[in-house]
Amino acid sequence: MLRRYGQVAALLALILVEVPTAVVSFGLLVLTFGLGVVPLFPLQVRLARQVAEHRRRLAGEWLGVRIDSPYLPKPPPPQRQADGMYRSHRTLYKSPRVPAWNDRWKWLVSDPATWRDCVWLVLDPVVKLGLLPLLLLLPDRGLRVYGMWCELVLSATAASRLAGQVSHLQRVRNLAADTQSAEMRRIERDLHDGTQARLVAIGMTLGAVEQLVDTDPAAAKALLSKAKEASSETLTELRTVIRGIHPPVLAERGLADAVRALAIDSPLRVNVDVDLPHRPEPPVEAAAYFAVSELLSNAARHGGAATATVDLSGNGPDLRISVTDDGMGGADPGKGSGLMGIERRLAAFDGVLAVNSPPGGPTTVTMSMPKVLPNHWAGSLPKLPRWKAAVVVTLWLTSWCPLFPQGIVAGIFKVFGIPEKAWFLALYMPEPWQWPVILFMIALGCAMYLTATVIPACHNRDRWWAEATPRRLWFSR
Amino acid sequence: MNRVLVAEDLYLLRDGLVHLLQAHGFTVVAAVESGPELLKGLIELRPDVSIVDVRLPPTFTDEGLQAALAARQQVPGLPILVLSQHVEQLYARELLADGSGAIGYLLKDRVFNAEQFIDAVRRVAQGGTAMDPDVIAKLLASNARNEPLAALTPREREVLEAMAEGRSNAAISQRLYLSESAVAKHTAGIFAKLGLAPSDDDNRRVLAVLAYLNSR
Numbered sequence: 186m187l188r189r190y191g192q193v194a195a196l197l198a199l200i201l202v203e204v205p206t207a208v209v210s211f212g213l214l215v216l217t218f219g220l221g222v223v224p225l226f227p228l229q230v231r232l233a234r235q236v237a238e239h240r241r242r243l244a245g246e247w248l249g250v251r252i253d254s255p256y257l258p259k260p261p262p263p264q265r266q267a268d269g270m271y272r273s274h275r276t277l278y279k280s281p282r283v284p285a286w287n288d289r290w291k292w293l294v295s296d297p298a299t300w301r302d303c304v305w306l307v308l309d310p311v312v313k314l315g316l317l318p319l320l321l322l323l324p325d326r327g328l329r330v331y332g333m334w335c336e337l338v339l340s341a342t343a344a345s346r347l348a349g350q351v352s353h354l355q356r357v358r359n360l361a362a363d364t365q366s367a368e369m370r371r372i373e374r375d376l377h378d379g380t381q382a383r384l385v386a387i388g389m390t391l392g393a394v395e396q397l398v399d400t401d402p403a404a405a406k407a408l409l410s411k412a413k414e415a416s417s418e419t420l421t422e423l424r425t426v427i428r429g430i431h432p433p434v435l436a437e438r439g440l441a442d443a444v445r446a447l448a449i450d451s452p453l454r455v456n457v458d459v460d461l462p463h464r465p466e467p468p469v470e471a472a473a474y475f476a477v478s479e480l481l482s483n484a485a486r487h488g489g490a491a492t493a494t495v496d497l498s499g500n501g502p503d504l505r506i507s508v509t510d511d512g513m514g515g516a517d518p519g520k521g522s523g524l525m526g527i528e529r530r531l532a533a534f535d536g537v538l539a540v541n542s543p544p545g546g547p548t549t550v551t552m553s554m555p556k557v558l559p560n561h562w563a564g565s566l567p568k569l570p571r572w573k574a575a576v577v578v579t580l581w582l583t584s585w586c587p588l589f590p591q592g593i594v595a596g597i598f599k600v601f602g603i604p605e606k607a608w609f610l611a612l613y614m615p616e617p618w619q620w621p622v623i624l625f626m627i628a629l630g631c632a633m634y635l636t637a638t639v640i641p642a643c644h645n646r647d648r649w650w651a652e653a654t655p656r657r658l659w660f661s662r
Numbered sequence: 663m664n665r666v667l668v669a670e671d672l673y674l675l676r677d678g679l680v681h682l683l684q685a686h687g688f689t690v691v692a693a694v695e696s697g698p699e700l701l702k703g704l705i706e707l708r709p710d711v712s713i714v715d716v717r718l719p720p721t722f723t724d725e726g727l728q729a730a731l732a733a734r735q736q737v738p739g740l741p742i743l744v745l746s747q748h749v750e751q752l753y754a755r756e757l758l759a760d761g762s763g764a765i766g767y768l769l770k771d772r773v774f775n776a777e778q779f780i781d782a783v784r785r786v787a788q789g790g791t792a793m794d795p796d797v798i799a800k801l802l803a804s805n806a807r808n809e810p811l812a813a814l815t816p817r818e819r820e821v822l823e824a825m826a827e828g829r830s831n832a833a834i835s836q837r838l839y840l841s842e843s844a845v846a847k848h849t850a851g852i853f854a855k856l857g858l859a860p861s862d863d864d865n866r867r868v869l870a871v872l873a874y875l876n877s878r
Binding site for chain 2: 413416417420421424427428433434436437438442445446449450451452491
């Protein structure tokens, strides 16, 4: 209780900060929009945001209302064009400063949260003073009401939430597109420098054979065997390229066996533990496979490890992969290496990578890819809450009573004028009430059965939707 | 010893294999192109040797391999030579797991060298083994930290590779330009260093070496 009063006192004291901030903000806004001193605007926004952010934090800690930052994501820095200029709308600039300012201005002015902060700044002292009696008499209730007010004005709007999501998706998409085009370029280079060149050589050799075959059959024969050898080498090379695109064993056997094959091929002694009841989608499998492959070869090459453990498991709809080796540790994702490549590959699936590699080892790399496993896997949807389950069971156990004996059977007794009353409630009623009670009992029984069916059906609607929606956006295997 | 079954989905390659085998005195009893047909053929015809592609319709995954394994479960020791565009130690292990021999696992490229390919087919038909040099190379690479193996001399290593591919002493001596008695000496040295019981039976010897390499 005393803590509550302390919090109330602190909140009231904060009025002393809010009022000056509001006054200064007002002054800055007048200067910005009245006199055109636009550079002051970011200053005002920063000031207001700082106070508002502080209050969001307090709301989380004291009022139990989690309020996330509602601000739109910062605009990216202006891109330099091929001709060295920077573009802002239809104007070109030599330096990035003006386009950057334009973006910044637009970002601040167009964000509804900027203006909601101003409204909150002005109204908050008023609200607090209005709530003063409640805050003093019932601090618990008062703080809750105040929390509601904060949430109303300070929380993210649907638009800003969507905007945040869109910018995240855009970033991920760009990353995925970059990774993919880099892969494509690598494959193109491999095919161009290797396979294509070798095929040209084979073609030339065969041309020479064609010329020699009549005049010097022995030389032609030698050349032919050379061509055969070259075609065999080409195949070997092509096999390596294919392995880099999509390993055949992954296509044939799926993730679990592909990782086992990796373990067998590795010079380390690798233990593989797979706990996946079904195969994930092919792109997920490929990302996971290449990640494990990279980590195992890292461990063998740099880590000086002798044994390693690979663990693949599903946690609800999330895929978790961990690779542990007993090498000398000290792996750093920041220092280039393959870890960044893995991170980029995983990013396309919102996956994250955590490295724990103290000097001296062991190294554990944990990767998790959220919501990539088919969602009908067990445990991915919440079960019926216990009280609902209890209600359903009770209803199924008792609905027969009003419907059959008290309703239908009592009705039959009445129709046929059987004098027996047994334990049928309706028949003990005065004559004019008997039919209404019987009908009420039948209706009650039906309603109870209906409720018992509808509760689980409603609960499973999400599951039903999830199963009915096509998930498979890529080509089937 | 001449009845062969061929399972391959590409018409050109299937036809080529059939011609190659017929030219070398084999009788092709069936040339099938899908997994279910293959399994039926293997069980009903019991060919002396079968040449099976790993990837077959309808799933185009490892249909052929699965059919081969299933057939060998019903008919232990049924000679099968598996061909593939790529070789995996994982598959080699599965094929060797029953330890009964009469099994081969080769890259499709090996068909280029008709003599050696036919030799491998004959070997499998007679209950021997034919492992692709690529499989053996991978097997040895993944055994890189095995100490007894590291103690072998380069010559012994060459002999071991050839032996693991399934070759007899005579074939090894021909390939490495050694006398047969020298090969026998190397073989004895290898078995002593790896701690394996020596055996005069070629097939049993090969299986012991493969089991040793796979036992990591």
